[in-house]
Amino acid sequence: MARLSVESSTSTTLVMDGREVLAFAGCNYLGLAQHPAVLAAAAEGLGRFGISTTASRETTGNTVVHDALERDLAAFTRQDAAILLAEGYTANFAVAQGLVPTHGIALVDAKAHRSIRNAATAAGMQVMEYEHLNPDSAAWLVRQYADQGVAIFTDGIFAADGAIAPLEGLLRVLPSRRGTLVVDDCHGLCVMGEGGRGTVNHLGLDDPRLCITTTLAKGLGCYGGAVIGRQMLVDSIREGSDVYRRSTPVPTPIAMAARAALGIIATDSALVDTLRANTDRCREALGRCGIGVHGDPVPVFTFVLDGGITRMERVHADLRDQGIYAPLIEYPGGPSPRYFRLTVTASHRAEQIDRLGEAFASALQLSAC
Ligand SMILES: Cc1ncc(COP(=O)(O)O)c(C=O)c1O
Secondary structure, three states, X not given: OOOOOOOEEOOOEEEEOOEEEEEOOOOOXXXXXXXXXXXHHHHHHHHHHOOOOOOOOOOOOOOHHHHHHHHHHHHHHOOOEEEEEOOHHHHHHHHHXXXXXXXXXXXXXXXXXXHHHHHHHHHOOEEEEEOOOOHHHHXXXXXXXXXXXXXXXXXXXXXXXXXXXXXXXXXHHOOOOOXXXXXXXXXXXXXOOHHHOOHHHHOOOOOOOEEEEEEOOOOOOOOXXXXXXXXXXXHHHHHHOHHHHOOOOOOHHHHHHXXXXXXXXHHOOHHHHHHHHHHHHHHHHHHHOOOOOOOOOOOEEEEOOOOHHHHHHHHHHHHHHOOEEOOEEEOOOOOOOEEEEEEOOOOOOHHHHHHHHHHHHHHHHHXXX
């Protein structure tokens, strides 16, 4: 598939091939990547710190901003502590490195993000898959291997099918000793739960065996990653994880931007509330076209159309002709090898979402002829 090359973007539009289109793409769920206060914080950070710390945090590359962002992330998610990593991808490597001394086994949801499996394998854990969203399938494996220490890894929200992980069921099957449930909440943080506090909060869970990994590049609209959870785990990553200790942290201006972004949602749930309303409106708009999607407050809609790939390509092209970019992607874990994956954000205006619905209706009608 041809790779998209974006020439410029706002939180709702892209310029591609010299033409501006209304976009329902990406993971800038709250539009914070373009928020004026976030951009101002990044600009201030550039002036105060330059681009890079040029060293790892445990040598000379730590700043008060990194320390404060860790405290902010822990407070926002109501966990003990947090530790920053360069990306969400490496956050999974760090958590696996922190867990491996006491957890020999990694049980990974079959549709979990690829970074999880790679992280657990690289850390030296024995990796096994359990059936997607099925705690019973994990339970069987837990029983076989409990004496070696078991970490269950799952996405909180699965971006390729929009599903919410059955965290309560997974906690139920997890051993009480040497058992940890790692929730990769890249798509849940800033989106799910009270004021965007994430999937663990959405499901009302509070358990010392839980820990969260996340990106700062989606809901927060910035860049970077973090592991958030109990103090002992964060300490073991800080002391023993090479991926943390031997790499340069998130650039300080970006860490300042992430603090500003988190501050916006920590003090006011308006953006998260708007995202929920837009998610409902988008679901209804698609539903009016006969496209059935999940009923959860997840702003990601994945689906295929009757008529197969040829029809989907026609609809995709027709939408582009109408000035709308609705991604037709090829990515593991979705409902078929190629499928539509639309995202709605807090920045979309109601009339833009209605326009998406009308454009889909007309493209579907045309492609049926
Ligand atoms: C579930 C999940 N985990 C991890 C990552 C990696 O995060 P980052 O892009 O910050 O490396 C992503 C990003 O695509 C993701 O969707």
